[in-house]
Amino acid sequence: xxxxxxxxxxxxxxxxxxxxxxxxxxxxxxxxxxxxxxxxxxxxxxxxxxxxxxxxxxxxxxxxxxxxxxxxxxxxxxxxxxxxxxxxxxxxxxxxxxxxxxxxxxxxxxxxxxxxxxxxxxxxxxxxxxxxxxxxxxxxxxxxxxxxxxxxxxxxxxxxxxxxxxxxxxxxxxxxxxxxxxxxxxxxxxxxxxxxxxxxxxxxxxxxxxxxxxxxxxxxxxxxxxxxxxxxxxxxxxxxxxxxxxxxxxxxxxxxxxxxxxxxxxxxxxxxxxxxxxxxxxxxxxxxxxx
Amino acid sequence: xxxxxxxxxxxxxxxxxxxxxxxxxxxxxxxxxxxxxxxxxxxxxxxxxxxxxxxxxxxxxxxxxxxxxxxxxxxxxxxxxxxxxxxxxxxxxxxxxxxxxxxxxxxxxxxxxxxxxxxxxxxxxxxxxxxxxxxxxxxxxxxxxxxxxxxxxxxxxxxxxxxxxxxxxxxxxxxxxxxxxxxxxxxxxxxxxxxxxxxxxxxxxxxxxxxxxxx
Numbered sequence: 445x446x447x448x449x450x451x452x453x454x455x456x457x458x459x460x461x462x463x464x465x466x467x468x469x470x471x472x473x474x475x476x477x478x479x480x481x482x483x484x485x486x487x488x489x490x491x492x493x494x495x496x497x498x499x500x501x502x503x504x505x506x507x508x509x510x511x512x513x514x515x516x517x518x519x520x521x522x523x524x525x526x527x528x529x530x531x532x533x534x535x536x537x538x539x540x541x542x543x544x545x546x547x548x549x550x551x552x553x554x555x556x557x558x559x560x561x562x563x564x565x566x567x568x569x570x571x572x573x574x575x576x577x578x579x580x581x582x583x584x585x586x587x588x589x590x591x592x593x594x595x596x597x598x599x600x601x602x603x604x605x606x607x608x609x610x611x612x613x614x615x616x617x618x619x620x621x622x623x624x625x626x627x628x629x630x631x632x633x634x635x636x637x638x639x640x641x642x643x644x645x646x647x648x649x650x651x652x653x654x655x656x657x658x659x660x661x662x663x664x665x666x667x668x669x670x671x672x673x674x675x676x677x678x679x680x681x682x683x684x685x686x687x688x689x690x691x692x693x694x695x696x697x698x699x700x701x702x703x704x705x706x707x708x709x710x711x712x713x714x715x716x717x718x719x720x721x722x723x724x725x726x727x728x729x730x731x732x733x734x735x
Numbered sequence: 736x737x738x739x740x741x742x743x744x745x746x747x748x749x750x751x752x753x754x755x756x757x758x759x760x761x762x763x764x765x766x767x768x769x770x771x772x773x774x775x776x777x778x779x780x781x782x783x784x785x786x787x788x789x790x791x792x793x794x795x796x797x798x799x800x801x802x803x804x805x806x807x808x809x810x811x812x813x814x815x816x817x818x819x820x821x822x823x824x825x826x827x828x829x830x831x832x833x834x835x836x837x838x839x840x841x842x843x844x845x846x847x848x849x850x851x852x853x854x855x856x857x858x859x860x861x862x863x864x865x866x867x868x869x870x871x872x873x874x875x876x877x878x879x880x881x882x883x884x885x886x887x888x889x890x891x892x893x894x895x896x897x898x899x900x901x902x903x904x905x906x907x908x909x910x911x912x913x914x915x916x917x918x919x920x921x922x923x924x925x926x927x928x929x930x931x932x933x934x935x936x937x938x939x940x941x942x943x944x945x946x947x948x949x950x
Contacts, residue, residue: 448774456829511827511868518807525803586833587800729745730948
């Protein structure tokens with residue numbers, strides 16, 4: 445059926461845009477948890493570097509998406525209202541403080557006698573949260589698409605970003621050594637919180653005039669999202685508590701599953717669920733009067 | 736002040752798409768891009784069904800969602816209410832396209848012509864390569880309006896100062912004018928009829944009115 449008489453899937457933002465939200469969410473979450481871990485004596489350098497790479501890769505994918513990539517500098521022109529402009533502005537100090545924090549990390553610091561990385565790492569964590577917030581507002585400002593303009597999409601994607609970041613952080617810390625129990629408990633809490641945010645988002649969307657196609661796509665994604673992103677990691681973490689001997693690989697698997705679940709959600713949300721509602725008119729025109 | 740608006744009388748529109756053709760010809764838009772579009776809708780439940788034709792496109796909202804999200808400042812709003820795009824500034828991020836509740840924005844990433852690789856005679860004249868890779872949309876034929884006003888003409892009254900879709904409408908369904916002028920054609924029309932604005936509940940305050948009945 446013709447667009448307007450029926451709803452239409454947006455095709456302006458594709459997988460590249462989804463990758464921006466994946467890279468931004470995962471990278472910012474990772475930078476945040478790496479800074480938290482640093483205060484507990486966990487290694488900062490590998491996780492923070494990977495976090496910066498995620499954010500950078502996401503921005504690179506956006507650069508590939510835009511129609512005039514060589515004009516990309518123009519995106520800084522409207523900080524008054526545009527969350528995309530603000531995202532770009534925050535990215536600059538984020539990379540600067542992130543690079544300094546990575547450089548100041550323990551190993552390098554000892555070798556070059558540099559100051560502690562705690563201050564730049566904390567700044568990076570704050571900037572990464574700001575960057576993530578800009579992304580949430582950016583997607584929520586898409587008033588043409590109920591799947592994105594529903595306000596509960598922001599807590600959902602915010603929690604998911606932190607969960608994805610923690611998922612990768614669990615993987616990195618598991619690879620480097622022991623994962624503190626507290627981190628595993630926080631991961632469990634975030635995974636549960638994300639499932640609640642997902643249900644709240646879908647329920648709120650169902651109460652609006654969102655296109656049926658949007659609701660159907662989200663309903664279709666429900667089982668996969670909950671299974672990969674929630675059931676699997678909870679099982680892996682629980683098994684890790686039961687069998688401490690194999691806890692490390694199980695925690696790593698839990699981290700991967702929690703992260704993949706978030707990525708799956710974002711791909712669905714950006715490329716499959718974003719329908720522009722059809723037109724509706726309050727009354728049929730009364731013909732034969734103007735003849 | 737001047738606030739230009741479009742009025743579409745749905746009682747008159749017959750869905751002939753002449754406005755669409757006139758717009759495409761004047762602006763040399765690529766295949767699939769219709770700044771002025773006529774939606775063909777069914778209303779009611781069988782056997783009491785009606786066919787309704789709804790001319791649509793950019794609604795030139797007073798509070799356009801596309802304006803705030805534009806990171807480059809390419810989307811701009813004039814004092815007379817016309818929302819337009821500076822194609823030289825636009826980076827083609829499509830933020831505006833996903834912000835528009837009316838689906839009024841288009842983007843094409845490569846040159847396309849109506850019939851094969853070579854432009855038609857019209858496309859040779861009207862095709863604008865600057866529109867590739869950027870968001871595009873209706874601008875109420877602002878260049879025509881500006882030139883007409885500069886020559887002392889009245890948009891909506893004098894064809895030389897009126898959007899092409901309005902001039903081309905064979906049933907007189909489309910009217911253009913200044914809603915801030917109490918004596919204007921659009922004001923007279925709206926005062927004597929029942930009308931609505933599409934998706935006005937979104938808070939966009941569209942500059943596009945649809946007439947459905949007598950007042």
